[in-house]
Amino acid sequence: MAGHSKFKNIMHRKGAQDKKRSSLFSKLSREITVAAKMGLPDPAMNARLRAAVVTARQGGMPKDNIERAIKKAEGADGENYEEVRYEGFGPGGVSLIIETLTDNRNRTATNVRTAVAKNGGNLGASGSVSHGFERLGLISYPVKAGDPEKIFEAALDAGADDVQSSEDGHEIWTAVDGMHDVAKALEKALGEPEGIKLAWKPGVMVTVGEGDAATLMKLIDALDDDDDVQTVWGNYDVPEDVLAKL
Structure with missing residues (x-):
C-alpha cells in the first residue's frame, strides 16, 4: 500500500470503509462549495466543480446533497473556506x-x-x-474499467503522461493544465472516472x-x-x- 496510490488515499485501512459517511460527505460538500465559489456554479463551465461533483457522485453522495452544496456557494452569508x-x-x-x-x-x-x-x-x-513531490493531475478508474493494456491505450490517446495499474485500480497522471481535457477524452473511452483531483506525486x-x-x-x-x-x-x-x- 503506497501513500500516494489511491485517490481516497486516507481511506486505506482495514475497516476504513466503515468510517462515518457524514464525515466524508462533509469534506466532499466543502470542496463543492469552494469550487462553486471560485468559478461559475455550473459543473459544465467550472472544471474544478466538475471534478468535485464527479468525486462526490462516486463517493455515494446523494444528488440533493450535491445540489445543496452548490447552492450554498451562492449565499452571501455562507461559510468562507480557505x-x-x-x-x-x-x-x-x-x-x-x-x-x-x-x-x-x-x-x-x-x-x-x-x-x-x-x-x-x-x-x-x-x-x-x-x-520532493510533483504537482500533477490524477484521474482514477476502478479495476472494472478495463485491463491495463486497454487503460494504457486510452490514456495514451487522451494525452496523459503516465499510467499505473494495480489490483486496486488504475491511476492516470497528467500535467495540471491538461487534466480536464484528458479527463474528457478518457470519459468518452472509459466512462466516468472514479475521481479527478490535483495531486502530489512523490519522487x-x-x-x-x-x-x-x-x-x-x-x-x-x-x-x-x-x-x-x-x-x-x-x-x-x-x-x-x-x-x-x-
Missing part, C-alpha cells in the same frame, strides 16, 4: 502533505499539529517536503517497516477524522505483509 497546506514528517521519516479547507486557521493549525505530534511526527515549514518512496507502520496509520487516521483535512499525501510504502499485521 485552502491551507501543511507539510511535515511522519514515523519512519516519511514526508506528508496535508491539504485542508478551513474557516478557522487557528483551529485547524492546532488540530493538525496535535494529531501529527501525538503520532510520531512533526510539522515543518512551507516547502520543507513539497520539493522517491520510503518503505515503512512494521515498527513504524502502526503509528503512521494512526497518524493518518487522526488527520482523516478532522473535518478540515481534505487529503493527506505521502511518500510512504507499506508492504502488504506488514499491512496484514496491523
Whole structure:
C-alpha cells in the first residue's frame, strides 16, 4: 500500500470503509462549495466543480446533497473556506502533505499539529517536503474499467503522461493544465472516472517497516477524522505483509 496510490488515499485501512459517511460527505460538500465559489456554479463551465461533483457522485453522495452544496456557494452569508497546506514528517521519516479547507486557521493549525505530534511526527515549514513531490493531475478508474493494456491505450490517446495499474485500480497522471481535457477524452473511452483531483506525486518512496507502520496509520487516521483535512499525501510504502499485521 503506497501513500500516494489511491485517490481516497486516507481511506486505506482495514475497516476504513466503515468510517462515518457524514464525515466524508462533509469534506466532499466543502470542496463543492469552494469550487462553486471560485468559478461559475455550473459543473459544465467550472472544471474544478466538475471534478468535485464527479468525486462526490462516486463517493455515494446523494444528488440533493450535491445540489445543496452548490447552492450554498451562492449565499452571501455562507461559510468562507480557505485552502491551507501543511507539510511535515511522519514515523519512519516519511514526508506528508496535508491539504485542508478551513474557516478557522487557528483551529485547524492546532488540530493538525496535535494529531501529527501525538503520532510520531512533526510539522515543518512551507516547502520543507513539497520539493520532493510533483504537482500533477490524477484521474482514477476502478479495476472494472478495463485491463491495463486497454487503460494504457486510452490514456495514451487522451494525452496523459503516465499510467499505473494495480489490483486496486488504475491511476492516470497528467500535467495540471491538461487534466480536464484528458479527463474528457478518457470519459468518452472509459466512462466516468472514479475521481479527478490535483495531486502530489512523490519522487522517491520510503518503505515503512512494521515498527513504524502502526503509528503512521494512526497518524493518518487522526488527520482523516478532522473535518478540515481534505487529503493527506505521502511518500510512504507499506508492504502488504506488514499491512496484514496491523
